Amino acid sequence: METIAYENIEALKKEVEAFEITNEATLEQFRQQYLSKKGAIPELMSKIKDIAPEERRNYGAAVNALKQLAEEKWRSHKERLEQLPEAVEPPIDLTLPPLTEPMGGVHPLSIVRRQIVQVLERMGFCQADGPEIEDDFHNFTGLNFPPDHPAREMQDTFFIERNPDILLRTHTSSVQIRVMKNNRPPMRMFSVGRVYRNEAISARAHCIFHQIEGFFIDKAVSFADLKQTLYHFAKELFGKETQIRLRPSYFPFTEPSAELDISCNICKGKGCNICKYSGWVEIGGAGMIHPNVLENCGIDPEEYTGFAFGMGLERITMLKYQIKDLRLFTENDWRFLEQFEGLF
Incomplete structure (x- = not known):
């Protein structure tokens, strides 16, 4: 059976807390890195079967707490970004010349x-x-x-x-x-x-x-x-x-x-x-x-x-x-x- 490395869980927790989410792109990056099927937290959870029976309870609780922390951070930032006002497009200047596609030539x-x-x-x-x-x-x-x-x-x-x-x-x-x-x-x-x-x-x-x-x-x-x-x-x-x-x-x-x-x-x-x-x-x-x-x-x-x-x-x-x-x-x-x- 594998020995529990709680320091790995603690290090990952610090990463999750320090990760800065500023826009939609970084929000998706956070999800892919920590919560997706191939993310770091599901990878820790997949190792439960390799942990000694007497340690599985404590290991599972630690990983589950980390997962809840990450999910809560992702959810709160998602709601915050959805509430931000959409960027206002500048008014169209009708006096500007039209944008044209490049013209083809004769072979x-x-x-x-x-x-x-x-x-x-x-x-x-x-x-x-x-x-x-x-x-x-x-x-x-x-x-x-x-x-x-x-x-x-x-x-x-x-x-x-x-x-x-x-x-x-x-x-x-x-x-x-x-x-x-x-x-x-x-x-x-x-x-x-x-x-x-x-x-x-x-x-x-x-x-x-x-x-x-x-x-x-x-x-x-x-x-x-x-x-x-x-x-x-x-x-x-x-x-x-x-x-x-x-x-x-x-x-x-x-x-x-x-x-x-x-x-x-x-x-x-x-x-x-x-x-x-x-x-x-x-x-x-x-x-x-x-x-x-x-x-x-x-x-x-x-x-x-x-x-x-x-x-x-x-x-x-x-x-x-x-x-x-x-x-x-x-x-x-x-x-x-x-x-x-x-x-x-």
Whole structure:
């Protein structure tokens, strides 16, 4: 059996008597510390079973007296606090300006998207849209992708079904096929939207991103028309001092094809870490529409020619605002987003 430590009870009694209760918060603190189920006094009472039988009566009386003291103190202070007059609120000053909630801003991708749409519409392009869930013909076959092209593999593309192939579109070029099949030249169209590719998420890649695609089809359209269109687009979007450079490349749906570079708007062509000290940064691809694509859409390539161009919205936004991590666009971090308030 446990030996009674009356000095513990006496010490606790002095604590209870010295405890200052001045408001509702300290009243609740007093109750939690001494009278709640896990408080100090119930803990003493739970030890009665461990006390020697001949001492239990005296021990119980001492603890019970302590409990009554604490309960009486709690009750008297509770009644005193309830009788205190409520704090009087100061009068409302109707001449003060109203308190307003912080206003939201436009997402940086939406800002640049609107700017691009305005530039293309001023150049005579009309906006078109298409589904994000596509079939094989509109996403691959109609665009002259060969059967063994890597983009048709599961590791590069999100397929929903196979045979027939239903997938999340890998580019907005599928909208080009839909417009060309349902309309006759001349056509000057563009589309903006989400696209999906099976890529690991990093600072430079994401499985979901946005593309801008434009094309023009008419009689006697040449590569010179494409060059001047891209030149005017770059100057409107990045500034009058911007220069462009076209490098030979390959795409299944254009021939000839080119990569589009612009002069670095950070170092003005002198060389920096953004342009890898070359003075140029890549923003997209372009080229003359392949005759096979025109035939797949029922357009005679002997009578009509056309050009097409495409670029990533995230890429352009990162260049305009010197953003180094692609993941910032989808993390919803207010510290990042609030920097773009009032830009559009």
